[in-house]
Amino acid sequence: MELIIDGHNDLPMQLRGRYGYRVDGLDEPRPELQTDIPRLRAGGVGGQFWSVYVPGDLSEPEAVVATMEQVDAVYRMVAAYPDDFAIACSADDVERAVAAGKIASLIGIEGGHSLATSLGVLRAFARLGVRYVTLTHNENLSWADSAAREPQVGGLNDEGRAVVREMQRIGVLVDLSHVAPVTMHAALDTAFAPVIFSHSGVRALHDHPRNVPDDVLVRLRDNGGVIQLTFVAPFLSADYRAWWAAADEQWQRLGPPPRPADWPRAPRPGEDLSALPAWPGPDRVVEPEFASWLAANPRPPVTVAHVADHVEHARDVAGIDHVGLGGDYDGTTDLPEGMGDVSGYPLLMTELSGRGWSDEELGKLAGGNILRVLRESERLAGEPLWPLSPAR
Secondary structure, eight states, X not given: OOOEEEEEEOHHHHHHHHHTTOOTTTTSOOTTSSOOHHHHHHTTEEEEEEEOOOOTTXXXXXXXXXXXXXXXXXXXXXXXXXXXXXXXXXXXXXXXXXXXXXXXXXXXXXXXXXXXXXXXXHHHHHHTTEEEEESOSSSOOSSBOBTTSOOSSSSBOHHHHHHHHHHHHTTOEEEOTTXXXXXXXXXXXXXXXXXXXXXXXXXXXXXXXXXXXXXXXHHHHHHTOEEEEOOOHHXXXXXXXXXXXXXXXXXXXXXXXXXXXXXXXXXXXXXXXXXXXXXXXXXXXXXXXXXXXXXXXXXXXXXXHHHHHHXXXXXXXXXXXXXXXXXXXXXXXXXXTTOSSGGXXXXXXXXXXXXXXXXXXXXXXXXXHHHHHHHHHHHHXXXXXOOOOTTO
């Protein structure tokens, strides 16, 4: 099986919320997490973009500091397991890490609030090895519109277009997951290098605000970019999203149950964990009446076939050279059956192989396409600012 280069994993967020950034023990099974080294190996992961997300309601200066801490956590994690991880800042770094039997570790910032509306901060993060920035998270910025809010600036304003141009000038990928369709189009109007979606589904199969419309997929093909399809169940299935909405209504009606004092609050059913400063996990206290409701209203099944359907639709519209994978592990509690942690990628590859995908096509999906985008962004960058990584 071709090694996976995944576009989005929120393990750094979990390291912050659960362990105060301690990185010990990841070389052993960690059932409270969806990610550890044994399961990365079992899943065939050869490269991972680690998300360094911080909450969108932080002030911009606080967001910069918190994001720096997240970046530091990735470097500390890599340093703690030098036989398993290697920092990667370029396509060549990825290939060297894989050749050495290590998991290439790239860094992606999830949300432009972490830039504090500063091109200098952007360039500083680039020098620290950040290889993509998601333009927004779930909040609008002064310069960009989010998919989760009503547009306010028409996608991007002049300041937002300047951010996109500067990112591409210094070789940082523009990530359009989480942004509104009007922002997707505005970024594609501005871009001179390939863009990505690090963890999104397709809207033609499920009209979720986080998914990508076909007219954008067509433009993504012409741009040379990649959509990395996600495994988040509410993005994959309308039935599951409807169940989630009903469960959330019950949760709100009953009120949150008692919780340990060290958790700001428990997640609601199906909630995007990146909206939380910390996640108590499946051992949280559940209100008995809510538990009864869950027993009477089981979650609709979401399977690997749902993921494969989204992958194939993106391939059919954008082309085989423009699809990849972005699971969003450790950023959601809602995943397809049999794909509940990072060991689950082979199940998808087997499903697609059974649908007639060739080894060459599976290789492009697994990592070949995102590696091409990395290399092309490097070629088009006027002033790449990556650090000298240990892989060099």
